[in-house]
Amino acid sequence: xxxxxxxxxxxxxxxxxxxxxxxxxxxxxxxxxxxxxxxxxxxxxxxxxxxxxxxxxxxxxxxxxxxxxxxxxxxxxxxxxxxxxxxxxxxxxxxxxxxxxxxxxxxxxxxxxxxxxxxxxxxxxxxxxxxxxxxxxxxxxxxxxxxxxxxxxxxxxxxxxxxxxxxxxxxxxxxxxxxxxxxxxxxxxxxxxxxxxxxxxxxxxxxxxxxxxxxxxxxxxxxxxxxxxxxxxxxxxxxxxxxxxxxxxxxxxxxxxxxxxxxxxxxxxxxxxxxxxxxxxxxxxxxxxxxxxxxxxxxxxxxxxxxxxxxxxxxxxxxxxxxxxxxxxxxxxxxxxxxxxxxxxxxxxxxxxxxxxxxxxxxxxxxxxxxxxxxxxxxxxxxxxxxxxxxxxxxxxxxxxxxxxxxxxxxxxxxxxxxxxxxxxxxxxxxxxxxxxxxxxxxxxxxxxxxxx
Numbered sequence: 001x002x003x004x005x006x007x008x009x010x011x012x013x014x015x016x017x018x019x020x021x022x023x024x025x026x027x028x029x030x031x032x033x034x035x036x037x038x039x040x041x042x043x044x045x046x047x048x049x050x051x052x053x054x055x056x057x058x059x060x061x062x063x064x065x066x067x068x069x070x071x072x073x074x075x076x077x078x079x080x081x082x083x084x085x086x087x088x089x090x091x092x093x094x095x096x097x098x099x100x101x102x103x104x105x106x107x108x109x110x111x112x113x114x115x116x117x118x119x120x121x122x123x124x125x126x127x128x129x130x131x132x133x134x135x136x137x138x139x140x141x142x143x144x145x146x147x148x149x150x151x152x153x154x155x156x157x158x159x160x161x162x163x164x165x166x167x168x169x170x171x172x173x174x175x176x177x178x179x180x181x182x183x184x185x186x187x188x189x190x191x192x193x194x195x196x197x198x199x200x201x202x203x204x205x206x207x208x209x210x211x212x213x214x215x216x217x218x219x220x221x222x223x224x225x226x227x228x229x230x231x232x233x234x235x236x237x238x239x240x241x242x243x244x245x246x247x248x249x250x251x252x253x254x255x256x257x258x259x260x261x262x263x264x265x266x267x268x269x270x271x272x273x274x275x276x277x278x279x280x281x282x283x284x285x286x287x288x289x290x291x292x293x294x295x296x297x298x299x300x301x302x303x304x305x306x307x308x309x310x311x312x313x314x315x316x317x318x319x320x321x322x323x324x325x326x327x328x329x330x331x332x333x334x335x336x337x338x339x340x341x342x343x344x345x346x347x348x349x350x351x352x353x354x355x356x357x358x359x360x361x362x363x364x365x366x367x368x369x370x371x372x373x374x375x376x377x378x379x380x381x382x383x384x385x386x387x388x389x390x391x392x393x394x395x396x397x398x399x400x401x402x403x404x405x406x407x408x409x410x411x412x413x414x415x416x417x418x419x420x421x422x423x424x425x426x427x428x429x430x431x432x433x434x435x436x437x438x439x440x441x442x443x444x445x446x447x448x449x450x451x452x453x
Contacts, residue, residue, distance in 0.1 A: 066105040067367055069358065070127030072120060072138030072148070073163060073351070075112035078243040079141060079267045081296050082347040083112070086140055086163055088337055089344075089351030095336070097359050102367035106359070109133055115140070115242060117147035124151055128158065134369055135159035135376075137355050140347065142167030142186075142215030152176035157372040159380065161358045164350030166290075167214035168221070169444055171399040172430055178373075180380045180398045182357040182387070183350035184316060186215055187222025187445065188428045189290045192406045193314040194226030196422075197287050201312065203259040205233050206287065209250060209273070210264035212239035212447070219264040219289040221445025222314075222432070228452035234262075235453050244269060247276045254284070264289025270297045275304045288313030293409055295319075295341040298417040305417055311409045316350065317389050318405040318421035319343040329388035342416055344388070353387045353400075360385055395429055404428045 071090050074083035087110065099106055109131045111123040120139045127133045135158050139148055145165025152160040153176045162170070162181035166189075171181050197203045206227065210216035216239075224234055235255050240247070250273075254261065261284050265273050270292045286292075288311045298305055317326070319342075333344045344352075361379040368375050384393040390403040403426050407419035431439035443449050 066107050067101065067362065067369070068107045068109055068131065068133040070124070070131060070133035070136040070138070071108055071110045071163075071355075072113055072123050072127070072136065072140075072144075073110070074115045074120075074140040074144070077114040077116075078269055079115045082164075082267055082291075082294075082345070083140055085296065085341075085345045085348040086138075086351040088333075088340065089348035089353075090137065090355045092332060092336060092348075093352045093355035093359060096356065097363070101359065101362050104367045106362075111138075113139055113144055115144065117143045120144035121147045121151055124148055128155060135161065135358070135373065137161045137351070137358055138163035138165075140164050141213070142170070142218065143213045145170040146214060149174075149176045149179050152179045159358075159373050159376055161354050161380070162350070163354060164347045165215070166218060166350075168218040168430070169214065171397045172440075173444065175397050177398075178377060180354075180357070180394065182354045182383075182392050182394065182400050184400045184402055184404065184428065185430060186218035186290060187225070187432065188400075188402075188430060189314040189316055189404050190219060190222030190226070191314060191404050191428045191432050192226075192423065192425045193287065193312065194223050194228075194232065195230050196312060196406060197223075197260065198227055198230045198232045201260070201285075203232065203285075203287070205235060205255075205258045206260045206262050207236045207238065207254055207258045208234055208262040208264070209238045209240070209254075210262075210289065211242050211244075211266070211269060213242065215291075216264040216289065217445045217447065219291075220262065221450055223262055223287070223289075224450045224452065225432070225442060225445075228450060233452055237447070239447055240265075240269075242269065245272060247273050248280070251277055251280050251282060258284055260285045260287050262287040262289065263292045266291030266294065267296060270294075271300055271304060274307050278304065278307055282307075286311045288409070290315045290346055293407070293419055294347070295343050295345040298409065298419070299341045306411075308409045308417065309411055312422070313407055313409070313419070314425075315405050315407055315419060316346050316402075317344065317419075318407050319418040320420055321389070321405070323390070325386055325390075326388050343418060349388055353392060356387070357383055357385065357392070391427075397430065399430045401427055401429045 073086040113120040113123050140163050142165055145167050149170050160179045166186040168185045168187050208220050210220050238250050263286050293313045364379045365375040392402045406423040410420045
């Protein structure tokens with residue numbers, strides 16, 4: 001891809017100062033996930049605490065009869081529908097292994113979060129300390145992922161496997177060596193979208209609208225890094241809180257001289273915006289962040305989602321992908337969840353892929369979680385397997401390298417919407433195929449970075 005070659009020699013997009021500020025600012029400022037410092041304890045309290053830790057440590061290895069896996073998904077709040085799909089993905093992967101590995105029963109212990117880091121962290125602590133799970137799969141959203149990554153650092157004896165959290169810095173910067181992500185981050189999905197929007201669609205000036213937290217920063221940043229490099233301009237970026245109900249002021253503040261709007265809203269937020277954008281007579285075409293064109297949005301009743309017809313996006317899965325692996329996965333999804341969506345969602349794909357990775361690695365080590373789960377950690381790091389969207393493996397930061405899909409929203413003969421495959425971008429890594437040191441110079445993606453007004 002020409003963008004990738006050109007970007008290797010480009011240094012004009014962001015300054016070193018911007019990178020430094022980004023690395024110490026908003027995204028990595030989410031270090032509220034770090035455990036609070038304890039007060040100094042008396043000798044007697046220290047002894048009791050030491051005994052408690054020893055007892056907790058004894059609970060870490062799996063029992064002779066079972067392995068307990070904790071699962072965290074967002075089941076309340078504006079992303080609740082995505083959390084339901086995440087749990088469906090877990091169940092699909094679980095079924096493939098018959099509920100047991102190496103003669104040990106696999107027990108799933110599920111906990112809900114609400115897309116906030118504090119609640120996700122509390123759910124994880126409950127699973128570890130009260131439910132005594134052996135390891136955790138989850139969470140769903142970006143800020144939650146940053147919090148769980150930080151929690152993982154204080155539990156080096158346990159494995160943590162991602163759910164669908166796709167904020168870039170969960171694994172790219174300040175990594176936890178025991179956190180594994182077999183689903184790509186949001187910027188990986190955007191590879192190819194900026195170039196296509198500029199060169200094929202002719203969009204020169206694009207405004208962006210996204211939720212104000214780490215995952216949409218990653219989506220917008222991935223799109224803009226490429227779009228700005230090939231010559232595009234983004235005169236305005238708009239950020240809204242999760243659960244926004246009134247988009248009137250946002251819509252009225254959109255520049256009049258734009259060619260399109262890049263929208264990175266998920267779940268109920270996407271539907272609320274689309275409804276109001278239509279009511280206000282919005283005419284500019286849309287470019288979709290992955291969540292905006294997710295099946296939960298496309299399957300919505302009424303004509304609201306039809307405003308997405310013609311929307312180009314980058315996604316982890318393409319609905320009409322002809323591969324046998326994907327088609328079999330769609331059939332399995334529809335058979336198990338006849339009341340589900342027409343096609344599996346991106347959230348379901350991510351949870352399924354991460355849970356399957358955890359179970360495959362467990363099978364490789366015959367369920368052996370001894371010695372602080374070192375065998376399982378090693379198996380996860382080296383694991384390669386076929387997921388519904390193609391081959392998946394990890395890089396040195398324990399982040400997925402896998403195919404991404406450039407798609408466009410179209411209408412089926414029955415009137416339903418789907419994402420038609422335009423192009424497969426093979427084996428996209430976390431740095432969009434750039435050397436890591438060069439990509440890191442771009443800085444963390446946040447509200448202000450990148451910028452090309």
